[in-house]
Amino acid sequence: MPGRWDWLKEELSGISMLTKLPTMTKFLKGKISGPDDMTKCSMCPNMCRHACPISIVDGKETTSPAGKSRVGMMIENEVLSLDRENLLPIHMCLSCGCCEIWCPFDFSVSDILRPVKTRAVEHNIVYEEFVELFDDLRENGTIYEEIEDQGDLPDDGDVLYLRGCEYREGDSEVIDRTMSVLKKVGTDPFVIYDEKCCGIPAYNTGNIGLFEDLIEDMAEKIRGSGADRVVTSCPSCAYAYKELYPEFDQNIDAEISHIVEFLEGKKLKFAPNKNTDRFTFHEPCKLVNGLGKKESMQDLLDRTGLELEKPRRNGDETFCCGSGGTTVSRLNEELSSEVARERLSELKSLSDEIITSCPTCKRTFEDNDEEVKVHDIAEIVDGLL
Ligand code: SF4
Ligand code: SF4
Numbered sequence: 001m002p003g004r005w006d007w008l009k010e011e012l013s014g015i016s017m018l019t020k021l022p023t024m025t026k027f028l029k030g031k032i033s034g035p036d037d038m039t040k041c042s043m044c045p046n047m048c049r050h051a052c053p054i055s056i057v058d059g060k061e062t063t064s065p066a067g068k069s070r071v072g073m074m075i076e077n078e079v080l081s082l083d084r085e086n087l088l089p090i091h092m093c094l095s096c097g098c099c100e101i102w103c104p105f106d107f108s109v110s111d112i113l114r115p116v117k118t119r120a121v122e123h124n125i126v127y128e129e130f131v132e133l134f135d136d137l138r139e140n141g142t143i144y145e146e147i148e149d150q151g152d153l154p155d156d157g158d159v160l161y162l163r164g165c166e167y168r169e170g171d172s173e174v175i176d177r178t179m180s181v182l183k184k185v186g187t188d189p190f191v192i193y194d195e196k197c198c199g200i201p202a203y204n205t206g207n208i209g210l211f212e213d214l215i216e217d218m219a220e221k222i223r224g225s226g227a228d229r230v231v232t233s234c235p236s237c238a239y240a241y242k243e244l245y246p247e248f249d250q251n252i253d254a255e256i257s258h259i260v261e262f263l264e265g266k267k268l269k270f271a272p273n274k275n276t277d278r279f280t281f282h283e284p285c286k287l288v289n290g291l292g293k294k295e296s297m298q299d300l301l302d303r304t305g306l307e308l309e310k311p312r313r314n315g316d317e318t319f320c321c322g323s324g325g326t327t328v329s330r331l332n333e334e335l336s337s338e339v340a341r342e343r344l345s346e347l348k349s350l351s352d353e354i355i356t357s358c359p360t361c362k363r364t365f366e367d368n369d370e371e372v373k374v375h376d377i378a379e380i381v382d383g384l385l
Contacts, residue, residue, distance in 0.1 A: 095325030097289030117206025141196030157190030166359030284358035
Protein backbone atom coordinates (compact mmCIF):
# COMPACT_ATOMS: atom_id res chain seq x y z
CA MET A 1 0.00 0.00 0.00
CA PRO A 2 1.32 3.51 -0.74
CA GLY A 3 2.48 5.57 2.22
CA ARG A 4 0.69 8.55 3.66
CA TRP A 5 2.79 11.23 1.95
CA ASP A 6 3.53 9.39 -1.32
CA TRP A 7 0.93 11.38 -3.24
CA LEU A 8 2.64 14.64 -2.25
CA LYS A 9 6.13 13.35 -3.00
CA GLU A 10 4.89 12.19 -6.40
CA GLU A 11 3.29 15.55 -7.16
CA LEU A 12 6.45 17.40 -6.26
CA SER A 13 9.01 15.04 -7.75
CA GLY A 14 11.07 16.40 -10.63
CA ILE A 15 10.19 19.97 -9.70
CA SER A 16 13.04 22.24 -8.64
CA MET A 17 13.26 23.22 -4.98
CA LEU A 18 12.74 26.87 -5.90
CA THR A 19 9.43 26.04 -7.58
CA LYS A 20 8.15 23.58 -5.00
CA LEU A 21 8.97 25.72 -1.97
CA PRO A 22 5.96 28.08 -2.36
CA THR A 23 3.62 25.06 -2.76
CA MET A 24 5.01 23.40 0.36
CA THR A 25 4.80 26.66 2.32
CA LYS A 26 1.21 27.12 1.20
CA PHE A 27 0.32 23.58 2.28
CA LEU A 28 1.96 23.94 5.69
CA LYS A 29 0.35 27.35 6.22
CA GLY A 30 -3.04 25.88 5.38
CA LYS A 31 -2.40 23.00 7.81
CA ILE A 32 -1.56 25.37 10.65
CA SER A 33 -4.07 28.14 10.01
CA GLY A 34 -6.58 28.26 7.14
CA PRO A 35 -10.31 27.63 7.66
CA ASP A 36 -11.74 25.49 10.47
CA ASP A 37 -11.29 21.72 10.43
CA MET A 38 -14.78 20.88 9.17
CA THR A 39 -14.39 23.25 6.22
CA LYS A 40 -10.93 21.88 5.39
CA CYS A 41 -12.23 18.31 5.48
CA SER A 42 -15.31 19.25 3.42
CA MET A 43 -13.11 20.62 0.67
CA CYS A 44 -10.84 17.57 0.60
CA PRO A 45 -11.17 15.14 -2.34
CA ASN A 46 -11.69 12.34 0.20
CA MET A 47 -8.05 11.30 0.33
CA CYS A 48 -8.72 8.77 3.10
CA ARG A 49 -11.86 7.13 1.72
CA HIS A 50 -9.94 4.05 0.53
CA ALA A 51 -9.22 3.28 4.20
CA CYS A 52 -12.64 4.15 5.66
CA PRO A 53 -14.54 0.92 6.42
CA ILE A 54 -17.90 2.65 5.91
CA SER A 55 -16.89 4.03 2.53
CA ILE A 56 -15.55 0.64 1.46
CA VAL A 57 -18.81 -1.18 2.12
CA ASP A 58 -21.33 1.63 1.62
CA GLY A 59 -19.76 3.40 -1.36
CA LYS A 60 -21.98 6.46 -0.94
CA GLU A 61 -20.77 10.02 -1.21
CA THR A 62 -22.72 11.25 1.84
CA THR A 63 -21.22 8.64 4.16
CA SER A 64 -17.65 9.04 2.87
CA PRO A 65 -15.33 10.87 5.28
CA ALA A 66 -15.42 14.24 3.46
CA GLY A 67 -19.09 13.67 2.61
CA LYS A 68 -19.94 13.47 6.30
CA SER A 69 -18.01 16.66 6.93
CA ARG A 70 -19.89 18.40 4.11
CA VAL A 71 -23.21 17.41 5.69
CA GLY A 72 -21.87 18.64 9.05
CA MET A 73 -20.79 21.94 7.52
CA MET A 74 -24.17 22.43 5.86
CA ILE A 75 -25.93 21.80 9.18
CA GLU A 76 -23.58 24.19 11.00
CA ASN A 77 -24.21 26.86 8.34
CA GLU A 78 -27.97 26.24 8.50
CA VAL A 79 -28.17 25.18 4.85
CA LEU A 80 -29.56 21.93 6.24
CA SER A 81 -31.67 21.79 9.38
CA LEU A 82 -30.49 20.01 12.49
CA ASP A 83 -32.80 17.01 12.38
CA ARG A 84 -32.62 13.23 12.60
CA GLU A 85 -32.69 12.68 8.85
CA ASN A 86 -29.86 15.09 8.08
CA LEU A 87 -27.81 13.84 11.03
CA LEU A 88 -27.97 10.23 9.92
CA PRO A 89 -24.91 10.27 7.56
CA ILE A 90 -22.86 11.92 10.31
CA HIS A 91 -23.64 9.00 12.61
CA MET A 92 -22.44 6.49 10.00
CA CYS A 93 -18.97 6.70 11.49
CA LEU A 94 -17.22 3.98 13.49
CA SER A 95 -14.87 6.36 15.34
CA CYS A 96 -12.17 3.98 14.15
CA GLY A 97 -9.60 6.61 13.16
CA CYS A 98 -8.75 4.75 9.95
CA CYS A 99 -9.08 8.13 8.15
CA GLU A 100 -6.65 9.83 10.51
CA ILE A 101 -3.56 7.92 9.46
CA TRP A 102 -4.02 9.03 5.84
CA CYS A 103 -5.15 12.58 6.51
CA PRO A 104 -2.65 15.33 5.65
CA PHE A 105 -4.25 17.40 8.43
CA ASP A 106 -4.25 14.54 10.98
CA PHE A 107 -8.04 14.72 11.26
CA SER A 108 -10.28 12.00 12.49
CA VAL A 109 -13.72 12.69 11.06
CA SER A 110 -15.32 11.38 14.26
CA ASP A 111 -13.64 14.20 16.23
CA ILE A 112 -14.58 16.84 13.68
CA LEU A 113 -18.24 15.84 13.79
CA ARG A 114 -18.71 15.23 17.50
CA PRO A 115 -19.76 18.87 18.22
CA VAL A 116 -22.63 18.53 15.72
CA LYS A 117 -23.81 15.36 17.46
CA THR A 118 -23.50 17.07 20.83
CA ARG A 119 -25.53 20.08 19.70
CA ALA A 120 -28.25 17.70 18.48
CA VAL A 121 -28.44 15.94 21.86
CA GLU A 122 -28.54 19.33 23.61
CA HIS A 123 -31.54 20.20 21.42
CA ASN A 124 -33.14 16.90 22.35
CA ILE A 125 -32.82 15.57 18.79
CA VAL A 126 -32.18 11.97 19.72
CA TYR A 127 -32.89 8.70 17.90
CA GLU A 128 -35.09 6.14 19.61
CA GLU A 129 -32.17 3.68 19.46
CA PHE A 130 -30.11 6.05 21.58
CA VAL A 131 -32.86 6.70 24.15
CA GLU A 132 -32.67 3.08 25.31
CA LEU A 133 -28.87 3.25 25.51
CA PHE A 134 -28.96 6.49 27.49
CA ASP A 135 -31.55 5.03 29.89
CA ASP A 136 -29.42 1.91 30.46
CA LEU A 137 -26.30 4.00 31.02
CA ARG A 138 -28.10 6.39 33.37
CA GLU A 139 -30.05 3.78 35.35
CA ASN A 140 -27.74 0.75 35.34
CA GLY A 141 -24.36 2.34 34.56
CA THR A 142 -23.85 -0.15 31.71
CA ILE A 143 -24.75 -0.52 28.05
CA TYR A 144 -26.97 -3.45 29.03
CA GLU A 145 -30.18 -3.58 31.00
CA GLU A 146 -28.49 -4.86 34.09
CA ILE A 147 -25.37 -6.91 34.70
CA GLU A 148 -25.20 -9.44 37.45
CA ASP A 149 -21.60 -9.93 38.44
CA GLN A 150 -20.67 -13.56 38.11
CA GLY A 151 -17.96 -15.56 39.82
CA ASP A 152 -16.02 -15.12 42.98
CA LEU A 153 -13.27 -12.69 42.16
CA PRO A 154 -11.01 -10.99 44.71
CA ASP A 155 -11.87 -7.39 45.62
CA ASP A 156 -8.45 -6.49 46.96
CA GLY A 157 -4.96 -6.64 45.49
CA ASP A 158 -2.38 -4.52 43.71
CA VAL A 159 -3.67 -4.38 40.11
CA LEU A 160 -7.23 -3.30 39.45
CA TYR A 161 -8.65 -5.27 36.53
CA LEU A 162 -11.56 -3.42 34.91
CA ARG A 163 -13.51 -5.99 32.96
CA GLY A 164 -15.78 -3.68 30.92
CA CYS A 165 -19.49 -4.07 30.10
CA GLU A 166 -19.09 -6.62 27.29
CA TYR A 167 -17.13 -9.26 29.21
CA ARG A 168 -19.04 -8.64 32.45
CA GLU A 169 -22.26 -9.27 30.51
CA GLY A 170 -21.29 -12.29 28.52
CA ASP A 171 -17.79 -13.73 28.82
CA SER A 172 -16.71 -14.74 32.29
CA GLU A 173 -14.26 -17.19 30.67
CA VAL A 174 -12.13 -14.32 29.31
CA ILE A 175 -12.34 -12.57 32.68
CA ASP A 176 -10.98 -15.68 34.43
CA ARG A 177 -8.22 -16.11 31.85
CA THR A 178 -7.18 -12.46 32.14
CA MET A 179 -7.05 -12.75 35.94
CA SER A 180 -4.94 -15.87 35.46
CA VAL A 181 -2.49 -14.06 33.13
CA LEU A 182 -2.18 -11.20 35.60
CA LYS A 183 -1.38 -13.68 38.38
CA LYS A 184 1.15 -15.52 36.23
CA VAL A 185 3.08 -12.31 35.64
CA GLY A 186 3.37 -11.82 39.39
CA THR A 187 0.59 -9.38 40.22
CA ASP A 188 -2.30 -9.68 42.62
CA PRO A 189 -5.30 -8.65 40.49
CA PHE A 190 -8.65 -7.59 41.89
CA VAL A 191 -11.95 -6.24 40.59
CA ILE A 192 -14.54 -3.77 41.79
CA TYR A 193 -18.01 -5.24 42.01
CA ASP A 194 -19.81 -1.99 41.30
CA GLU A 195 -17.83 -1.37 38.10
CA LYS A 196 -19.70 0.86 35.66
CA CYS A 197 -19.35 1.76 31.99
CA CYS A 198 -16.30 3.88 31.13
CA GLY A 199 -18.73 6.28 29.41
CA ILE A 200 -17.39 6.09 25.86
CA PRO A 201 -20.75 5.07 24.28
CA ALA A 202 -22.24 8.34 25.60
CA TYR A 203 -19.22 10.26 24.24
CA ASN A 204 -19.49 8.63 20.82
CA THR A 205 -23.18 9.41 20.52
CA GLY A 206 -22.64 13.05 21.51
CA ASN A 207 -24.27 12.90 24.95
CA ILE A 208 -21.49 14.77 26.71
CA GLY A 209 -23.63 15.59 29.77
CA LEU A 210 -24.22 11.90 30.42
CA PHE A 211 -20.58 11.13 29.64
CA GLU A 212 -19.46 13.62 32.29
CA ASP A 213 -21.78 12.08 34.90
CA LEU A 214 -20.54 8.57 34.12
CA ILE A 215 -16.86 9.45 34.22
CA GLU A 216 -17.19 11.35 37.47
CA ASP A 217 -18.63 8.23 39.08
CA MET A 218 -16.17 5.80 37.51
CA ALA A 219 -13.10 7.98 38.17
CA GLU A 220 -14.16 8.18 41.83
CA LYS A 221 -14.44 4.37 42.00
CA ILE A 222 -10.99 3.90 40.47
CA ARG A 223 -9.41 6.45 42.79
CA GLY A 224 -11.28 4.87 45.72
CA SER A 225 -9.88 1.42 44.93
CA GLY A 226 -6.42 2.64 45.90
CA ALA A 227 -4.83 0.81 42.95
CA ASP A 228 -1.81 2.37 41.33
CA ARG A 229 -2.11 0.10 38.26
CA VAL A 230 -5.23 -0.50 36.23
CA VAL A 231 -5.59 -3.05 33.43
CA THR A 232 -8.49 -3.34 31.00
CA SER A 233 -9.55 -5.93 28.43
CA CYS A 234 -11.20 -3.28 26.28
CA PRO A 235 -9.05 -0.82 24.32
CA SER A 236 -11.92 1.69 24.20
CA CYS A 237 -12.13 1.67 28.02
CA ALA A 238 -8.35 2.19 28.26
CA TYR A 239 -8.57 5.01 25.70
CA ALA A 240 -11.35 6.67 27.70
CA TYR A 241 -9.50 6.43 31.04
CA LYS A 242 -6.18 7.55 29.58
CA GLU A 243 -7.14 10.17 27.01
CA LEU A 244 -10.70 11.35 27.61
CA TYR A 245 -10.91 11.46 31.43
CA PRO A 246 -8.05 13.99 31.79
CA GLU A 247 -9.52 16.03 28.92
CA PHE A 248 -12.73 16.28 30.99
CA ASP A 249 -10.86 17.05 34.25
CA GLN A 250 -11.11 13.56 35.73
CA ASN A 251 -7.54 12.68 36.48
CA ILE A 252 -6.61 9.23 37.66
CA ASP A 253 -3.15 8.87 39.15
CA ALA A 254 -2.97 5.12 38.57
CA GLU A 255 -1.11 3.88 35.50
CA ILE A 256 -3.68 2.58 33.04
CA SER A 257 -3.01 -0.04 30.38
CA HIS A 258 -4.87 -2.30 28.06
CA ILE A 259 -3.78 -5.92 28.67
CA VAL A 260 -1.62 -5.88 25.50
CA GLU A 261 0.17 -2.72 26.67
CA PHE A 262 0.55 -4.18 30.15
CA LEU A 263 2.31 -7.26 28.85
CA GLU A 264 4.58 -5.24 26.56
CA GLY A 265 8.18 -5.48 27.68
CA LYS A 266 7.33 -8.04 30.41
CA LYS A 267 9.44 -11.17 30.57
CA LEU A 268 7.08 -13.91 29.50
CA LYS A 269 8.14 -17.50 29.35
CA PHE A 270 5.93 -19.25 26.84
CA ALA A 271 5.73 -23.02 26.73
CA PRO A 272 6.89 -24.57 23.43
CA ASN A 273 4.03 -24.33 20.99
CA LYS A 274 2.40 -27.71 20.41
CA ASN A 275 -0.60 -26.20 18.69
CA THR A 276 -0.68 -27.17 15.04
CA ASP A 277 -3.54 -24.79 14.20
CA ARG A 278 -2.83 -21.71 12.18
CA PHE A 279 -4.26 -18.50 13.53
CA THR A 280 -4.91 -15.09 12.13
CA PHE A 281 -5.46 -11.91 14.09
CA HIS A 282 -7.44 -8.70 14.14
CA GLU A 283 -5.91 -5.67 15.81
CA PRO A 284 -8.69 -3.49 17.27
CA CYS A 285 -8.81 0.02 15.78
CA LYS A 286 -8.92 1.63 19.23
CA LEU A 287 -5.75 -0.20 20.27
CA VAL A 288 -3.91 0.88 17.13
CA ASN A 289 -5.35 4.28 16.29
CA GLY A 290 -6.63 5.28 19.74
CA LEU A 291 -3.86 4.06 22.04
CA GLY A 292 -1.19 4.30 19.32
CA LYS A 293 -0.09 0.67 19.82
CA LYS A 294 0.66 -0.09 16.21
CA GLU A 295 2.91 -3.10 16.64
CA SER A 296 2.19 -4.26 20.20
CA MET A 297 -0.34 -6.99 19.55
CA GLN A 298 1.71 -8.49 16.71
CA ASP A 299 4.86 -8.36 18.84
CA LEU A 300 3.11 -10.18 21.66
CA LEU A 301 1.70 -12.80 19.32
CA ASP A 302 5.09 -13.32 17.67
CA ARG A 303 6.53 -14.10 21.09
CA THR A 304 3.99 -16.90 21.66
CA GLY A 305 5.44 -18.98 18.82
CA LEU A 306 2.01 -19.62 17.29
CA GLU A 307 1.68 -20.14 13.55
CA LEU A 308 0.25 -16.83 12.42
CA GLU A 309 -1.19 -15.64 9.12
CA LYS A 310 -0.92 -11.88 8.85
CA PRO A 311 -3.96 -10.14 7.33
CA ARG A 312 -3.35 -7.61 4.56
CA ARG A 313 -4.88 -4.88 6.72
CA ASN A 314 -2.70 -4.97 9.81
CA GLY A 315 -0.78 -2.59 12.07
CA ASP A 316 -1.72 1.02 11.45
CA GLU A 317 -3.74 -0.08 8.41
CA THR A 318 -6.03 -2.26 10.50
CA PHE A 319 -9.80 -2.29 10.00
CA CYS A 320 -12.83 -1.88 12.23
CA CYS A 321 -14.92 -4.90 13.27
CA GLY A 322 -18.08 -2.96 12.37
CA SER A 323 -19.26 -2.12 15.89
CA GLY A 324 -16.85 0.69 16.72
CA GLY A 325 -18.23 4.01 17.81
CA THR A 326 -21.67 2.73 18.97
CA THR A 327 -23.73 4.72 16.45
CA VAL A 328 -23.60 2.56 13.30
CA SER A 329 -24.42 -0.70 15.09
CA ARG A 330 -27.38 0.99 16.82
CA LEU A 331 -28.77 2.90 13.82
CA ASN A 332 -27.90 0.68 10.88
CA GLU A 333 -27.29 -2.89 11.95
CA GLU A 334 -26.99 -4.08 8.34
CA LEU A 335 -24.21 -1.61 7.52
CA SER A 336 -22.39 -2.57 10.72
CA SER A 337 -22.67 -6.25 9.72
CA GLU A 338 -21.40 -5.47 6.21
CA VAL A 339 -18.23 -4.01 7.72
CA ALA A 340 -17.91 -7.09 9.93
CA ARG A 341 -18.37 -9.42 6.96
CA GLU A 342 -15.85 -7.43 4.90
CA ARG A 343 -13.25 -7.92 7.63
CA LEU A 344 -14.25 -11.52 8.27
CA SER A 345 -13.90 -12.47 4.62
CA GLU A 346 -10.31 -11.23 4.70
CA LEU A 347 -9.55 -13.02 8.00
CA LYS A 348 -11.34 -16.25 7.05
CA SER A 349 -9.34 -16.53 3.85
CA LEU A 350 -6.37 -17.06 6.20
CA SER A 351 -7.87 -19.00 9.10
CA ASP A 352 -11.10 -19.67 11.01
CA GLU A 353 -9.19 -19.13 14.27
CA ILE A 354 -9.07 -15.41 14.94
CA ILE A 355 -7.26 -13.71 17.80
CA THR A 356 -8.27 -10.23 18.88
CA SER A 357 -7.91 -8.06 21.95
CA CYS A 358 -11.24 -6.29 22.20
CA PRO A 359 -14.51 -7.59 23.66
CA THR A 360 -16.60 -5.72 21.08
CA CYS A 361 -14.63 -7.12 18.13
CA LYS A 362 -14.91 -10.62 19.60
CA ARG A 363 -18.68 -10.39 20.04
CA THR A 364 -19.20 -8.76 16.64
CA PHE A 365 -17.28 -11.46 14.76
CA GLU A 366 -19.03 -14.23 16.69
CA ASP A 367 -22.44 -12.66 16.00
CA ASN A 368 -21.69 -12.40 12.27
CA ASP A 369 -20.17 -15.80 11.62
CA GLU A 370 -20.92 -19.04 13.39
CA GLU A 371 -17.98 -20.84 11.79
CA VAL A 372 -15.15 -18.74 13.17
CA LYS A 373 -13.57 -19.24 16.56
CA VAL A 374 -12.62 -15.93 18.09
CA HIS A 375 -10.11 -15.84 20.92
CA ASP A 376 -9.27 -12.98 23.21
CA ILE A 377 -5.51 -12.56 23.41
CA ALA A 378 -5.61 -13.25 27.16
CA GLU A 379 -6.98 -16.75 26.47
CA ILE A 380 -4.11 -17.42 24.09
CA VAL A 381 -1.44 -16.04 26.40
CA ASP A 382 -2.85 -17.86 29.42
CA GLY A 383 -2.84 -21.16 27.55
CA LEU A 384 0.86 -20.84 26.71
CA LEU A 385 2.33 -19.21 29.82
S1 SF4 B 1 -10.19 13.22 7.17
FE1 SF4 B 1 -8.50 14.27 6.10
S2 SF4 B 1 -8.04 12.98 4.29
FE2 SF4 B 1 -10.06 12.36 5.08
S3 SF4 B 1 -11.53 13.57 3.90
FE3 SF4 B 1 -11.11 14.74 5.78
S4 SF4 B 1 -9.40 16.11 5.28
FE4 SF4 B 1 -9.51 14.53 3.65
S1 SF4 C 1 -13.47 7.40 11.86
FE1 SF4 C 1 -13.56 5.49 10.64
S2 SF4 C 1 -15.70 5.30 9.91
FE2 SF4 C 1 -15.39 7.44 10.65
S3 SF4 C 1 -14.88 8.55 8.77
FE3 SF4 C 1 -12.93 7.95 9.76
S4 SF4 C 1 -12.39 6.00 8.78
FE4 SF4 C 1 -14.56 6.38 8.31
